[in-house]
Amino acid sequence: MTEPTSAARYRNPIIDADVPDPDAIRVGDVYYLVASSFNRAPGLPVLASTDLVNWEIISHAVAGNTPQAWFAQPRHGAGVWAPSIRHHDGLFHIVYPDPDQGVFVVSAADARGPWSAPRLLLPGLGVIDPCPLWDDDGATYLVHGWARSRAGRKNVLSIVPVDAALTAVVGPSRDVVDGDAIDGCVTLEGPKLYKRDGWYWILAPAGGVATGWQYAFRARDPYGPYEERVVLAQGDTPVNGPHQGAWVETADGAHWFLHFQDRGVFGRVLHLQPMHWGDDGWPVLGDQGRPVLEHASPHGAPQGPRTLARGDGFPDGLPGAQWAWQANPDDGWLLPEPGCLRIVAGVDAGNLRTLPRVIGQPLPGIPSTMAVSLSLDGPAGTRAGAGVLGLDYLWAGLRRTAEGDRLVVATRHRDEPGETVRHDEAAPAGSVRLALSCDADGEIAVAVREPGGDRALPVRFRAAEGQWIGAEYVLFAATGAAQQATARFADVEIDVRDGRR
Numbered sequence: 001m002t003e004p005t006s007a008a009r010y011r012n013p014i015i016d017a018d019v020p021d022p023d024a025i026r027v028g029d030v031y032y033l034v035a036s037s038f039n040r041a042p043g044l045p046v047l048a049s050t051d052l053v054n055w056e057i058i059s060h061a062v063a064g065n066t067p068q069a070w071f072a073q074p075r076h077g078a079g080v081w082a083p084s085i086r087h088h089d090g091l092f093h094i095v096y097p098d099p100d101q102g103v104f105v106v107s108a109a110d111a112r113g114p115w116s117a118p119r120l121l122l123p124g125l126g127v128i129d130p131c132p133l134w135d136d137d138g139a140t141y142l143v144h145g146w147a148r149s150r151a152g153r154k155n156v157l158s159i160v161p162v163d164a165a166l167t168a169v170v171g172p173s174r175d176v177v178d179g180d181a182i183d184g185c186v187t188l189e190g191p192k193l194y195k196r197d198g199w200y201w202i203l204a205p206a207g208g209v210a211t212g213w214q215y216a217f218r219a220r221d222p223y224g225p226y227e228e229r230v231v232l233a234q235g236d237t238p239v240n241g242p243h244q245g246a247w248v249e250t251a252d253g254a255h256w257f258l259h260f261q262d263r264g265v266f267g268r269v270l271h272l273q274p275m276h277w278g279d280d281g282w283p284v285l286g287d288q289g290r291p292v293l294e295h296a297s298p299h300g301a302p303q304g305p306r307t308l309a310r311g312d313g314f315p316d317g318l319p320g321a322q323w324a325w326q327a328n329p330d331d332g333w334l335l336p337e338p339g340c341l342r343i344v345a346g347v348d349a350g351n352l353r354t355l356p357r358v359i360g361q362p363l364p365g366i367p368s369t370m371a372v373s374l375s376l377d378g379p380a381g382t383r384a385g386a387g388v389l390g391l392d393y394l395w396a397g398l399r400r401t402a403e404g405d406r407l408v409v410a411t412r413h414r415d416e417p418g419e420t421v422r423h424d425e426a427a428p429a430g431s432v433r434l435a436l437s438c439d440a441d442g443e444i445a446v447a448v449r450e451p452g453g454d455r456a457l458p459v460r461f462r463a464a465e466g467q468w469i470g471a472e473y474v475l476f477a478a479t480g481a482a483q484q485a486t487a488r489f490a491d492v493e494i495d496v497r498d499g500r501r
Contacts (some may be wrong), residue, residue: 008297010053010272012239016365017307018267018470019047021082023131023192024246024258027092031248032085032111033258034061034094038468039079040324041065044094046085046111051301052248052256052272057308057321061094061106061115064328073356074326077467082190082244084131093166095121097128099147105166121166126151132166133193133200133222140164141222143176143202145189155179155188157204159222176224177217179206187212190244193222199281202226203257205243210262214243216283231283232259232273235290242271242291247283256298257285265390265442265463266365267470272298307364309473311493314341319359326389326474327356335486341475345382345485348478350418352393360389360472363463367439367497370473371449375431376400378485383408383478386434386489388444390464390471396434396446396457398427398487407432409446409459422459431488436473438463 020036030048033055037043042060049055065071065079083096092108094115102123108115122130126147133141142162148154156178161171179188191204202217214232219225232242245259255275260268273286274295286292297303310322317336325333335342346357372386376398385397385408392413399406405427410419423446433449442463447454463471473494477487 013269015270239291345479360474381480382485384487
């Protein structure tokens with residue numbers, strides 16, 4: 001493996017936080033990346049980078065999931081699954097599936113937006129992981145996989161011809177790769193379609209999210225027959241399931257592969273692998289097919305923060321691009337107030353996983369602390385706080401009672417009928433500043449920030465992954481009262497303690 005000449009090196013994962021099902025392209029000198037967002041809104045985050053190592057969120061391609069009314073409630077695991085991003089004839093196109101509806105497309109002249117409203121290209125249950133290719137002869141193809149949970153079939157890749165504008169199907173679909181016919185191949189999905197030197201290439205993962213590997217398939221005709229090779233697998237490395245991602249080429253002709261690794265509670269984190277083409281014409285990823293843990297930086301850029309988690313002072317009273325709601329928001333959820341995020345409390349059903357007015361950002365895979373100041377306005381029966389949300393959750397915050405505000409820490413595990421209050425004390429008047437800390441194993445600690453320093457509360461909790469996503473740092477407000485109630489969140493700080501520095 002020949003490394004670029006550079007003093008700067010990067011360490012994998014390059015984003016140690018949830019970036020599920022990544023796909024990426026280069027347009028000019030900028031790389032663009034998209035990822036699954038599932039039920040969260042805004043959805044389809046679009047990230048940009050000039051060096052393949054340091055990424056920032058520049059837009060969201062959808063304001064929420066379709067249809068609005070259905071996704072006004074949290075639909076965990078539904079919504080936007082694995083997307084692809086391409087640039088053709090001056091337009092960016094993101095093609096994404098909703099496994100319960102079909103394949104949608106959004107388009108924009110600028111990746112920062114505005115993006116078009118979603119249009120349905122290919123209706124159908126269980127049609128997932130689509131990716132288009134515009135061929136040299138003017139034909140356009142869409143490759144996709146199948147979800148057995150909806151379609152009754154999986155481990156198959158299909159190609160359907162579509163028009164160049166990605167508005168309509170123009171011919172019959174054909175199965176082009178049958179995973180059942182390949183020894184050891186299970187859960188073949190997530191295909192990306194390319195063409196190079198007269199060969200059609202499908203890069204696709206198999207083997208399951210946490211334990212899989214990466215295939216390359218090639219054929220002289222888009223409909224096959226395809227031959228295959230495993231081009232990336234865990235081997236003797238600690239990187240489990242290195243697969244599903246994107247091949248990109250730099251302006252100077254170097255090749256790289258972006259993929260995820262499932263880290264459980266921290267979600268599917270983003271890795272970058274060197275890539276070259278062997279003498280036999282097949283791609284070679286990583287270190288002879290094994291993931292690298294570090295490497296010379298593609299463009300010589302030093303590596304910055306390895307997470308997307310960011311603090312927020314809410315200068316205009318609105319959340320930054322790092323935040324997303326658990327359901328489609330409406331205009332009545334916030335009362336914009338400079339210097340804080342003022343959330344109008346929703347109806348409290350007693351379970352954070354069913355509350356729409358929960359806003360969060362991915363829990364870093366590196367030890368971290370989120371601190372936030374919180375105050376309540378409203379009648380008894382109102383609560384608000386900060387939490388770590390997954391299939392199990394913890395929250396810490398204020399609960400208003402007829403006798404006054406209480407500082408509460410509560411948890412709920414997925415198999416429990418309700419929340420368990422783990423700590424309860426009288427709250428100080430006005431606001432309280434709370435700190436939630438997560439260690440390298442996902443263990444959560446809670447503290448109150450006081451003038452003399454942090455006061456630890458006697459609660460420990462093991463965070464859990466969500467439905468196809470990692471856990472999240474969240475803020476929420478809810479009430480059981482008929483009158484309006486609000487919560488103010490201010491001065492969110494997220495401290496990430498990366499041991500590499």
